[in-house]
Amino acid sequence: MSLEDFYFRDTCRMCLSRDLERILELTPTPPGNDFVTKAELxxxxxxxxxxxxxxxxxxxxxxxxxVKPEILYQKDYSYVSSTSSHFLSHLRDYAKYIVDRFQLNKSDLVIDIGSNDGACLKFFKELGMTVQGVDPAANIADIAIAAGIPTIADFFSHSVAKNLLFEKGPAKIITSHNACAHIDNLDSVIKGVKTLLDDDGVFILEVGYFYDVFTNIWFDTIYHEHVDFHTVEPFIALFKRHGMEVISVERVSPQGGSIRVFVQKSPATIKHDDTVNELIKLEHDAGLNDVSQLLNYQKRIDQVRDDLRVLIDNIKQDNKLIAGFGAPTKATTLMAHFGIDGNDISFIVDDNPLKQNLFTPGTHIPVLSSEYIYKKKPDYLLILAWNFAEPIMKTHKKYLEEIGQFILPMPKPEIINSLN
Ligand SMILES: [Zn+2]
Known part of the structure; x- marks a missing residue:
């Protein structure tokens, strides 16, 4: 590790204050997606x-x-968005909802920041809108362009926005799905949005909701790619600094744990609704404005770790074999903080072929295809992709019936030996 690999930011990303207090210290990890080959072991x-x-x-x-983006994003094992049919239907519904809610006219300009393969814009285009994508991954932008979605292969910034305004005119809608939590320099993005947005246009950003991460102990969504853990209240100050205002907020269910924030330039042309104050009240009731309550988060996480350690150590005393299911980025955080390594888990299976035959970041546990469950017959399968526990257990019912049992690590460690 060299000092140039990362820096310590001592100002708040939302309001620039230096009045910061450390509330949680997890075990340090390599970049959560930095899987290695056998030669790199x-x-x-x-x-x-x-x-x-x-x-x-x-x-x-x-x-x-x-951590510098060049270090975090040098390896990318993610699928492009169009591969999940569930996600596609979510995007289709979203496009229709936005067009209806804001009564967009045919050929109004819709811009997507972090547009990926153009999956979301495709649905806006089908509804008659003019669309434009911006995405830093050149190979994925090419896929979008080939599918008829104009896309700029670059990070969205104030200068990209100025060029787009010159070429295409102001946008009625600017959207961003789960891109904003990755961006260190949020100010440049917001400045660009303000430049490009029409006076009656709406900026809609979807981000993970820290309220859910906090109340459900989903601490393993904390990894270096996510620099921000958003709640509604700080957005008010952020946008105010830029002459913009939050007019409405909603919680989004399909992926779980997200909020959608609707923003306009001041003075807003659309009336504010009660949702903003309702969610801020929810956040305050949970203690998210109170350091002492936030400091408790560490104890709650460490309790889950201690309980899981006891469970795993008991299994190991009986000389039973444990394997893992799923190698998402979050598993790197979970395994590091819970002290789970190759002494506990012999191998991990994952259905993403791009990760198979590699080794997990830091812990160097082999990642194999899910057939290995039936070849090596581990006594227990620890579900590391625990947010997909239901579909995983249903797909591998045969394992449960004939071979072994599942271990759910979160939110409370438990052994599952039958499906209801
Ligand atoms: Zn702040």
């Missing part, structure tokens, strides 16, 4: 701090240590 991977800081001024929660 003898190279020690650098681990970076994973600590959350709370801004006492605007109540925003954020990572203190920011």
């Amino acid at each position: 003898n190279i020690t991977q650098a681990c970076y701090p994973l600590e959350l800081y709370f801004c006492k001024n605007c109540h925003h929660v954020q990572l203190g240590h920011v």
Whole structure:
């Protein structure tokens, strides 16, 4: 690890205050997606701090240590969005909902920041809108362009926005799905949005909701790619600094744990509704504006770790074999903080072929295809992709009936030996 790999940010990303307090310290990890090949196994991977800081001024929660994007994103094992039919139907419904709610006219301009393969814009285009994507991944932008979705292969910034305004005119809708939590320089993005947005246009950003991460102990969504852990209240201060205002917020169910924030330039042309104040009240009731309550988060996480350790250690005393199911980025955080390594788990299976035959970041556990469950017959399968536990257990009912039992690590460690 060299000092140039990351830096410590001592100002709040939302309000620029320096009044930050550390509320959570997780075990340092390598970049959560930095799987290695067999040839790279003898190279020690650098681990970076994973600590959350709370801004006492605007109540925003954020990572203190920011790892450089060149280090975080050098390896990418993600599928493009169009591969999940469930996700596609979510996007189709979303496009229709936005066109109806804001009464868009044919050929109004809709821009998507972090547009991926153009999956979302495709549905806006089908509804008659003019569309434009912006995505930094050149290979994925090419897929979008080939599918008829104009896409700029670049990070969205103020200068990209100025060029787009010159070429296409102001946008009625600018959307962003789960891109904003990855961006260290949020100010440049918001400045660009304000430049490009029409006076009666709406900026809609979808981000993970820290309220859900906090109340459900979903701490393993904390990894270096996510620099911000958003709640509604800090957005008010952020947008106010830029002459914009939040007019409405909603919680989004399909992926679980997200909010959709609707923003306009000041003065807003659409009336504010009660949702903003309702969610801020929910956040305050949960203690998200209170350092002492936030400091409790560490104890709640460490209790899950201690319970899971007892469960795993008991199984190991009986000389039983444990394997893992799923190698998502979040598993790197979970395994590091819970102290789970190759002494506990012999191998991990994952259905993503791009990860198979590689080794997990830091812990170097082999990742294999799910057939290996039936070849090696482990006594227990620890579900690391626990947010997909239901479909995983249903798909591998045969394992449960004929071979072994599942272990659910979160939110409370438990052994599952039958499906209801
Ligand atoms: Zn702040």
